[in-house]
Amino acid sequence: MKQTLFNNVFLPLSLFVISLTTQGQDTASVHYEKAFQTLEAMLVEKEPATFKKAVLTAENAYFDSGLDTAYFNQQLNILVRLTRAFIEAHREGFIYKGGDREKVLIYAGVYKVMTDTLPIILELGDTVYHLPFHYDFEDIAGHFNWTKMFVSKLVSSHTGNCHSLPYLYKILVEELGVKTHLALAPNHVYIKHRSQELGMYNTELTSGSFPIDAWLMASGYVHLDAIRNRLYMEALSDQQSIALCLVDLAQGYQHKYGMGDGQFILKCCETALKYYPNYINALLLKTDVLRTHWEALAQERNEASTKQEQEELTDTVLTAFNNMQELVGKIHDLGYRRMPDAMYLDWLNTLKTERDKYENPKINATFNNQ
């Protein structure tokens, strides 16, 4: 009787529970797998690529495809309309006179909407204010809460970091029909533009300023080789920007499920590197995967029961170690040096403390004189 009860009740029940948990994991990896395929299709240009779609794809996977995209789009739409209205209101007074005036006007409009308090006069004559986006000093790198990096978080809470702020800027500018470029610095993303009259210039959204290149180069935190090898400070193409999203996706996966067997993360990194060979975050994440792999093998070897088994595993462990070592060497040669969070904040702060030294006066005069 007991046996039958076990067979009839417990066994199916336990199987059901097991199937539930595995199903949970499966659906999770399904979301990520789907997101990966979408991003890859954008990279190989099978699907039309927009940066907005790429960012949303990566964020949506983290929420198991539960992100309220309708709300996101609605908020975005408000910002786009606000920017348009702002541009119309300031077109006359905009002092920039280059041949690419319309383009620069859009850059200036999005910059203002994101960094300044704007009064909006309603139909009944009331005035409401649109408040700027602020820097979120809490958990700046998303160590504890990965969603801190998200543009969707930025849009709903109006606070973000050096990841979400430039991303939103790029999305807005592209919604308005103009191209813009992200650029990387250590642990950091900013915007790079070229205008006919003012040349190449940078837009820094965490502090709403226009730093010159020396801010990054002469602060002493970046090795010359890192700039020479284009690890940083290169205006990224659209494909490279999507490669960024692919690595964001992998990092989200890691935050949510851990490294796992490393295959998914490795796949993301490899694909990103195909389109952006010196993408430092992809290289670093790949090193992580290789290190985990090596550690697991080494542990397996140490726990092997017989000496013969141990010896058989030695070669595999060594190969895994050498693979990792090779990549670490490459990263070092490219000029990468780790920058701790405290150092990073110090550096970010120099824009405020040494404003005279690092700010581009021409751009500042053009954009903040409206």
Add this chain to the structure above:
Amino acid sequence: MNRLFAYFLLCICLFLIGICKAQTFQPQVIPSGPTVPSPNNPFGTKIPSIPEPGGGYIQNRYRHPYSQPITTGEQVNKRLLAEVEEDMARRRAYSMPSCMGSPGTRGYQHAYHEIKTMLEGKDSLNLSRAVFLVENAYYRDSMDFSTFDSYLNSIVSTLLKKIADEGQGPTSNTAKILMLHRFFTDTIEIRNPRTGKKQAHYPFSYDFEDPTGNTDWSKQFVSKLLAEGSGQCHSLPLLYLMLAQKMETEAYLTFSPNHSYIRFKDGYHWHNLELTNGYLTNNTWVMGSGFIKAEAVQHELYMDTISLKRAVAVTLSDLANGYARTHCMDGFVKRVLNTSLQYHPMTPGALALLSNYYTIWFQHAFRVSGNPGPNDLYRYPEAVQIYRHRNALYGFLDKVGYQNMSGEAYQEWLQSAHDEAQQQEHTRLMQNINKDWPKTPQD
């Protein structure tokens, strides 16, 4: 029979008319924008091999769609000759007026050919000779190479002797580098081997008067540096490199905005040597001028090491500059600059001068075309062609992060090397070099 021949002639005439009609005149359309060169091939191979104005467009401009059919070979020849002559005249009109042949230009031509021979590998590379040729051309062949060279050789032999006296190995690269550094920045006492008397060589100083050679071009010559003991950021690094080549030491020329300095390697470490004040500097200081853009580093315009061969190519840029200043901007300047850029495509001075050249050339072509309005410019493809090249060149300079520094900002930045922090950095770097000595005695 006669009738048959008449038919035959008629057929030929109709055929010729057909051809001429087919080649109806098409006005040249101004392309929408300049072609942007790639970083590896700065001019998309176009500018170095740019056809002289007139070339490439002749076919379109000199077709005669409504002309009478030509019947005899003689007439064809006449017409062709006339076309060729007309074309030549146009070319002459559009090319820059040359001053080659006027007194003093021969030396420049001679210098150009001799340096070019070195670059082509037909002659051994000799930086001292190249520098001599450039300066001698300016002084209208009044210098003597053997005096110049033997003076340099005497410096080298003295320095090598000094190294030996101080007990350093004669092959040590670091010892030579440090001795050269002392020669530039310190008083060196030596005993004259012939007279047995003590002699002193005093450090070179920075000449604050007209350091860019704006009013007196010879201010930036090595011969001026040797004669007066004071120089600037052009002559000092150049002399250093000339002596380094003679001492068989590795050192490299490096550019930054309006400036050049020396880079050398000590073991695994790269060092910057700022000869205008004798300090070892770090990259942070160089970038601290605020005028170096990331693109310039990425395109190897600034802060990149330039080998001996490339340094010789850079002297051609000085040659072109001297010619343009003392004679005129003509095709010779362009030819010299193109050769220079062929061997080192990223000489800031050469790129700047070449873009100036195209600007002046376009102004000339504009005048030759009779100052047309913007809507009529397309009628003058020669002028349009020059204009496009000019714009492409400026676009290229912008893309690779070329930057001009004002004299004031430049002096301020150079002075900042005297800050206490920079002096400490210099001391630290100097000690590091000395520290490395015992480890690599034979480096």
